[in-house]
Amino acid sequence: MDFKVGIIGCGSIAKLRHAPEYKANPFVKEIIFYDRNIERAENLATIFGGRVAETVDELLLDPSIQIISDCSSNENHHIFSTKALLNGKHVLCEKPISLTMEHANEIVEAQRKTGNKLMIDHNQRFTRAHQKAKEMIASKEFGNVLTFRTTFGHQGPEQWGVNKTRSTWFFKKDRSGLGVAGDLGIHKIDLLHYLLDDEVEQVSAFQGALDKVDENGKPIEVCDNIVCILKTKQGRLGTASFSWTYYGEEDNSTTLYCEKGIIKIYNSPENQIEVITKEGERINYKLESIQTNDNQTNTGVIDAFIDCVRLDKEPLVSGSDALSSLKVVLGIMEAAEHNCVIRI
Ligand SMILES: NC(=O)c1ccc[n+]([C@@H]2O[C@H](COP(=O)([O-])OP(=O)(O)OC[C@H]3O[C@@H](n4cnc5c(N)ncnc54)[C@H](O)[C@@H]3O)[C@@H](O)[C@H]2O)c1
Structure with missing residues (x-):
């Protein structure tokens, strides 16, 4: 076909x-x-x-x-x-x-x-290291995930979008809406839901436009940084930081602290997963690197979507998955705006 x-x-x-x-x-x-x-x-x-x-x-x-x-x-x-x-x-x-x-x-x-x-296109689900980490968590090889921390940041969308100036739509409230939370944060919320087979249920957050300015030199209308505290339905606790001001190098890392060890994903350029067991043993996995703004490799998303259509398969990221992640990000924005804890 x-x-x-x-x-x-x-x-x-x-x-x-x-x-x-x-x-x-x-x-x-x-x-x-x-x-x-x-x-x-x-x-x-x-x-x-x-x-x-x-x-x-x-x-x-x-x-x-x-x-x-x-x-x-x-x-x-x-x-x-x-x-x-x-x-x-x-x-x-x-x-x-x-x-x-x-x-x-x-x-x-x-x-x-x-x-x-x-x-x-929550493409984080498709990377080899995230797929491998999901298998490790599901098999309970290192026990249950108790706490976690995740981050996603780069130097900002004015370096990425087709309009490479400070007038980019990514900085406009009516078009980007959620700033870095909707740009990068939503990727990691979706990833947490996927990896943990769990959902974020309570959130608290601080946000700000700390450094980015628009074409008139005014602070942008949306957040360029947001730092969150998260609690999941199954009672896991974690933190998440999303940033458009990681100047120098992207950070796309997640660390999962489990009952019998720690799983670090994309913490090192050499080993895409590093496990440190409770006994102190280190196990490294060399899988392919994640795409960065400067290093584009095939995400596998398009091939997967074509296969869904061709073979009548369910997509790996459904509409309802996207609704769950958006709901959490909207809760995070509300928590940051009102300085409170939001139950999703
Ligand atoms: N999955 C990912 O990792 C990832 C990464 C970057 C961007 N995105 C998403 O992809 C989308 C596009 O982002 P981008 O980085 O390519 O932005 P971009 O600014 O580089 O490109 C957007 C394009 O859409 C066109 N456009 C906007 N409104 C239009 C309209 N009403 N009719 C016709 N064309 C219109 C613009 O002219 C522009 O060429 C956004 O939703 C963004 O969040 C996803």
Whole structure:
């Protein structure tokens, strides 16, 4: 079976991950690019082959296109992804699924109504080290996970997005919505849910725009840092820090403190997992490195999504998984805003 794929939004994530991974997939025969900035669509069509659509409806109403990647900025996902699902497309939607539960529910409802596939690009689930860590935790090799700490930070989206200036939409409240919490934080909340097979139930947090300024030199409207305390349904306690001001090097690490040892993930560039047992033994796993903004490798997300469509499989990240993570991130924002503990 060969697929025609439409990509909406031809910025950085489309250029660095979706388009190359669709191009490399043997079941994709054509990619059609759409962006309201047509030059961006033309640029990707030149690099990856394929054609350009001049309107979004040209993609959404074309019955020969089976799959849509929604790579638009956050405030549009509920519009494009919902319409695509209702028009019979299978949709891979970028994270965060939306900025509000109401909008996120529109997408998930459209999926339920149509039965088409919907996956949200919480790509942390797909990395080899995270997959291996999930196996270790599920097997209880090192006992139950008692506490954890996780972080995700880099030097900021004005170095990443297609608009590499301080006027980037990532810094605007109405478009990015949740700042670094919705950009990087939601990845790790989803990862914790996945690794622990548990859900964050109570949160507390502090946030701030500590360093980033907009095009007018004013502090940005959304947080560039947020530090959280989390409690899960099963009673696990942990901390999480998300930052757009880790200048010098990305940090994408998670440490799980278990009854019989410690599992460190992406703490060292040499060993993607390091285990230190209660007895002091060290076990290192060399798996592939995680993608960084400077080092893009195949995430496996597109191949997995094509397989879901082709083989009628359930996506590894469902709409309801994305709703759970968004709910936690919205709770974190509320906790930070009101200086309180929020029960999700
Ligand atoms: N999964 C990940 O690891 C990951 C990483 C980065 C970004 N993202 C997500 O991907 C999405 C896009 O981010 P990006 O980094 O590519 O941003 P970007 O600014 O580089 O690109 C966004 C593109 O969408 C286009 N666009 C925006 N609104 C549009 C509209 N209404 N109609 C048509 N085109 C429109 C813009 O013109 C731009 O070309 C965001 O939701 C972001 O959170 C996910």
